[in-house]
Amino acid sequence: MEEAGALNAAFSARGLNKKFGSLVVAHEIAFALPQGARHALIGPNGAGKTTLINLVTGVLTPDSGQVVLGGEDITHFAPAQRVRKGLVRTFQINSLFARLTPLEAVTLAVCERRGVAASWWRRLPDFSEAIAEAGEILSSLQLRSCATRVTSELPYGEQRLLEIALALATKPSMLLLDEPAAGVPKDESAQLFKAIEGLSNDLSILFIEHDMDLVFRFASKIIVMAGGRILVEGAPAEIARNALVREVYLGKARHD
Amino acid sequence: MLGSIAGVLYDGFAYGMLLFLLSVGLSVTLGMMNFVNLAHGAFAMLGGYVAVTLMNRLDWPFLATLPVAFLAAAAASIVLERVLYRRFYKASDLDQCLLTIGIVFVSIASAAYVFGTEQAVVRTPAWLQGSFVVGEQTFGVYRLFLIVVALALAAGLVGLLEFTRFGAKVRAAVDNQRMARGLGIDVDRVFALTFALGCGLAGLGGALAIELVGLNHTFAFSYLIYVLIVVSVGGLGSIGGSFAAAALLGVSTVAGEYWAPQTGSFLIYFVMVAILMWRPLGLFGKR
Amino acid sequence: MTSLTSAGAGDDLKIWLTKRTRWRGAEIVFWLACLLPYALTPDYLQLASQIAISALFALSLDLLLGYAGVLSLGHAAFFGLGAYTAGLLAAHGWGEPLTGLAAAGLVAGVCGFLASLIVVRFRGLALIMITLGLAQMLASAANSVSWLTGGADGLQGVDVKPLFGVFSFDLWGRTAYAYSLAVLFLVFLLVRRITNSPFGLSLRGIRENGVRMAALGAPNQAHLRKTFTIAAGIAGLAGALLTQTTETVSLQTLGFQKSADVLVMLVLGGVGRLYGGLVGAIIYMIARDQFSDMNPEYWFFWIGLMLIGVVVFLPGGILGGLSLLTRSWKRRAP
Numbered sequence: 001m002e003e004a005g006a007l008n009a010a011f012s013a014r015g016l017n018k019k020f021g022s023l024v025v026a027h028e029i030a031f032a033l034p035q036g037a038r039h040a041l042i043g044p045n046g047a048g049k050t051t052l053i054n055l056v057t058g059v060l061t062p063d064s065g066q067v068v069l070g071g072e073d074i075t076h077f078a079p080a081q082r083v084r085k086g087l088v089r090t091f092q093i094n095s096l097f098a099r100l101t102p103l104e105a106v107t108l109a110v111c112e113r114r115g116v117a118a119s120w121w122r123r124l125p126d127f128s129e130a131i132a133e134a135g136e137i138l139s140s141l142q143l144r145s146c147a148t149r150v151t152s153e154l155p156y157g158e159q160r161l162l163e164i165a166l167a168l169a170t171k172p173s174m175l176l177l178d179e180p181a182a183g184v185p186k187d188e189s190a191q192l193f194k195a196i197e198g199l200s201n202d203l204s205i206l207f208i209e210h211d212m213d214l215v216f217r218f219a220s221k222i223i224v225m226a227g228g229r230i231l232v233e234g235a236p237a238e239i240a241r242n243a244l245v246r247e248v249y250l251g252k253a254r255h256d
Numbered sequence: 257m258l259g260s261i262a263g264v265l266y267d268g269f270a271y272g273m274l275l276f277l278l279s280v281g282l283s284v285t286l287g288m289m290n291f292v293n294l295a296h297g298a299f300a301m302l303g304g305y306v307a308v309t310l311m312n313r314l315d316w317p318f319l320a321t322l323p324v325a326f327l328a329a330a331a332a333s334i335v336l337e338r339v340l341y342r343r344f345y346k347a348s349d350l351d352q353c354l355l356t357i358g359i360v361f362v363s364i365a366s367a368a369y370v371f372g373t374e375q376a377v378v379r380t381p382a383w384l385q386g387s388f389v390v391g392e393q394t395f396g397v398y399r400l401f402l403i404v405v406a407l408a409l410a411a412g413l414v415g416l417l418e419f420t421r422f423g424a425k426v427r428a429a430v431d432n433q434r435m436a437r438g439l440g441i442d443v444d445r446v447f448a449l450t451f452a453l454g455c456g457l458a459g460l461g462g463a464l465a466i467e468l469v470g471l472n473h474t475f476a477f478s479y480l481i482y483v484l485i486v487v488s489v490g491g492l493g494s495i496g497g498s499f500a501a502a503a504l505l506g507v508s509t510v511a512g513e514y515w516a517p518q519t520g521s522f523l524i525y526f527v528m529v530a531i532l533m534w535r536p537l538g539l540f541g542k543r
Numbered sequence: 544m545t546s547l548t549s550a551g552a553g554d555d556l557k558i559w560l561t562k563r564t565r566w567r568g569a570e571i572v573f574w575l576a577c578l579l580p581y582a583l584t585p586d587y588l589q590l591a592s593q594i595a596i597s598a599l600f601a602l603s604l605d606l607l608l609g610y611a612g613v614l615s616l617g618h619a620a621f622f623g624l625g626a627y628t629a630g631l632l633a634a635h636g637w638g639e640p641l642t643g644l645a646a647a648g649l650v651a652g653v654c655g656f657l658a659s660l661i662v663v664r665f666r667g668l669a670l671i672m673i674t675l676g677l678a679q680m681l682a683s684a685a686n687s688v689s690w691l692t693g694g695a696d697g698l699q700g701v702d703v704k705p706l707f708g709v710f711s712f713d714l715w716g717r718t719a720y721a722y723s724l725a726v727l728f729l730v731f732l733l734v735r736r737i738t739n740s741p742f743g744l745s746l747r748g749i750r751e752n753g754v755r756m757a758a759l760g761a762p763n764q765a766h767l768r769k770t771f772t773i774a775a776g777i778a779g780l781a782g783a784l785l786t787q788t789t790e791t792v793s794l795q796t797l798g799f800q801k802s803a804d805v806l807v808m809l810v811l812g813g814v815g816r817l818y819g820g821l822v823g824a825i826i827y828m829i830a831r832d833q834f835s836d837m838n839p840e841y842w843f844f845w846i847g848l849m850l851i852g853v854v855v856f857l858p859g860g861i862l863g864g865l866s867l868l869t870r871s872w873k874r875r876a877p
Contacts (some may be wrong), residue, residue, distance in 0.1 A: 022798060056589075080762065081759050081760075084760045088574055088759075089758060095754060100751060103559065104747075107801075111741040111744070112745065113759075117744070117745045118742055118765070120736070120743065121736060123561075123739050124739055124744060125557050125561040125564060141714040148556075166759065169759070170760055208751070292646035344854075347854075350608075350814070353853050354854050355854040358847040362847035362848060364840065364845055366844070368838075369840065450632075474841065483673075518687060518816055519824060520686060521679060521683055525675075528672065529673055532669045532676070536665050537668075
């Protein structure tokens, strides 16, 4: 990890460590994301990928280490605070508002971001700008047509897109996608990733994914984790050739 | 009779042991399946009334009614779990509360209909009545019996949990249900058995309660609140937690009644709120 | 990604959202029907007044439980605080009803705010037991300070002056019902406003998925504190109404039975449906009046059966059932 690269990064994590008792779930995790990054995080199950996301978003407090966003040290910020600074995640298992419609859910997120969510006197429809913004976000992910259907009645692929829409509504500068295509049928997952690809170039994205086709198509850089450690980082072509990576994956395959 | 700290501790501890028997089942099943069974007290009441019926109608000796009270409550719980509860494991907390409170109300009304609304009267054997003297302090014999029974059962439960295969499965299911299922443990069966055991203990507690605190048709509801205090303060899924919380509640209640009767139950609730604020998951709770 | 021009982009969405906030025909019918007792059942105006008060209390709990998802078993504490505030004022010379009402709402609201500082930090079983515990502590304390509250005998000497100096509270309940109904309606308008606002949407978000709300940067606890305070204030208004229309205050206004009753009413009508508490209160109170000569045990039997029935067969309460019916009719009709 070149220091020069880290200095210009929109986001960097240094020396993150976490253990539960004697179980080490994260060891000396360090990586950086430049602005506009499209990086992938891969590794076998139990490698600690979700743990890394939890450490970065503040759900878990690291035993040691630093998390820096846009030059600001956010290591001791609460999760909601980090969100307001622009660090946002999506969930591997959909975490949605079952009985709200996508329109309501995204408008809610927009209102929270705009700081008007506490206003109880004016009617919701009066907030035209927030609603228009919600409409745009829904359109950008092809969700406009189902915007007024209850979330729990939507097909899974749409729910997955809504998961991302909610994150976008917070206008993040850095987005962590935890297995965005999980559970989505093959033909729809490419479309999902195209939607992700089309997101703003100012936005830095780190996504966890198991589907190697998607990873190699959409990532400009790949980080490989195993056993709570980062094994190696590099461009997709290098990673594909890397013997250690193949060992980690093939070694796992032998046990499956 | 109660003249000193020793007396208060003794009576309080005995009362706590009764609360332990009434509560431990709920603590474990709540910790395992997160199913809020507010009707737990109804099983205690059932056990109590089974004992009453056997003693008064069929002239059974007191001790013989205890295992039957246990079995009757356990059997009833198996039926109820199969027929009704099973469908609501995924339901919201509110729905589970409402469903089981509804069952409590129905059971109270049924008890009133069958047994009337007066206190149940039973004759416990002569050797359990009376008191003995240690130094200058008098202690009731029945309370000693209660303490011995509860301690024996607590030891038995701990032994079951720590040293048997079944106990290992119970611990696994309480710790992490998904993982336990993944390991091939039939969590539903473990739960059904644990549920039966817990309700059986409540039934036993109900039978034992008659001599100490009395039994009438409102028992299922009036003791629900104490059971909830024990479970929330002790921590879900913890036998040790239930034991400690029950003992604490028992002693606090008796101490309060003896030394500060004008404050009523204020002290109890104050202590409970304070403990929960300090440890929201209970003294020994993990989740 | 091209997006639609911003001028028309949000319009259809806005229209959809606006339609949800419109007054429905059934609502107008409902409120007009509330005036019927004056014409149809003039002997039952006191009961109607009690129903309106219970409905107001249930509405306050609905805001807390139905919209924010906070299960409080001690909500009667605020009802009782309001009741005793109005009662003490009236018993010590300040019998003017409207100011007494305002004072009661204020006291209950402030206490609600203070309680919320503790309560909203918890969830699950701890939350339920803390709300229960705090309320029981208050009830116990109120019993102990019988020199102030009258203890088990209730507060004596509550003397409420005529409303606006003209309409006195008589045994027939004409003033009582008009007063209670007016307060209920005005507060209802307020609550309706809240639920149709962005704040109301946030509350529903917290109820549906508090974790996601936090992941969106929402200040859940601040939202909940506000809700708790407002709900407490409204409950206090309801308590004051009871005191002023019956000229008595008893410890029952603080009791667990009261907290339980209002929950049953709300569940019966349908939680989170704005009118659920109102409908539930009407049905529950009328039933209780009709069956008042029934043995209390049998009353418990039917209530228990009803609760089981609602959970098993009719999860949305009566209003939920009605909305399912109308939706299936709409599907059949072209």
